[in-house]
Each structure stands twice: as C-alpha cells, then as structure tokens.
Amino acid sequence: MAQAIWNGTVIAESDDVIKLEGNLYFPADSLKRQFFEASDKQTHCPWKGTASYYDVVVDGQRNAAAAWYYAEPAEAAAQIRDRVAFWRGVTTN
Numbered sequence: 001m002a003q004a005i006w007n008g009t010v011i012a013e014s015d016d017v018i019k020l021e022g023n024l025y026f027p028a029d030s031l032k033r034q035f036f037e038a039s040d041k042q043t044h045c046p047w048k049g050t051a052s053y054y055d056v057v058v059d060g061q062r063n064a065a066a067a068w069y070y071a072e073p074a075e076a077a078a079q080i081r082d083r084v085a086f087w088r089g090v091t092t093n
Helices: 075-080
Strands: 002-006 011-014 018-020 022-027 036-045 049-058 061-068 083-084
Touching: 002 022, 002 061, 011 022, 011 049, 018 075, 036 061
Parallel strands: none
Antiparallel strands: 002 011, 018 022, 022 083, 036 049, 049 061, 061 083
C-alpha cells in the first residue's frame, strides 16, 4: 500500500497509484480530506494541462500548495484524471 506522509501523518494511502514523471498519483478518494484545503495556485504543463493545488494542513502546520491535480487533464495525460500527487516535503512510498 502506497502512502503519502507529511508532518508524521498519513494523508493519503492506496494500492492503486500511478507513477508519472517520478511522482506517485493517488486516487482522489484515497485522500484523508480533513488534511486538505483548496489553494488558489495554478500552473500549466504543456502536455498535461492546468494543475490546481491543495494546501496540506496537519496539526496546525500548513504546507502551501503541497498537492496538485489536473481536473481536466489533456488527452495525453488522461490516466491521471481524478488523481493527486505531492511535493514540498510530503514523502510517498
């Protein structure tokens, strides 16, 4: 079972992850939603599309824009629709 961990807390876990460009993409329904807050941040990838972000909040500590997802990925990245990946100190295994 793959896990995403930040600040000593498991924030997502699933046995159905996709590895893309070195990142593990977890199904959106595997997130422990109490640790996620919507962020205004967005970025654009030429081949995946526009990414939106979540802040991760654990024990009162905020990790801004530490999780991202593609709500409407480009056709080339369709396999990561409804999936979330992590960075900024969130460890995945």
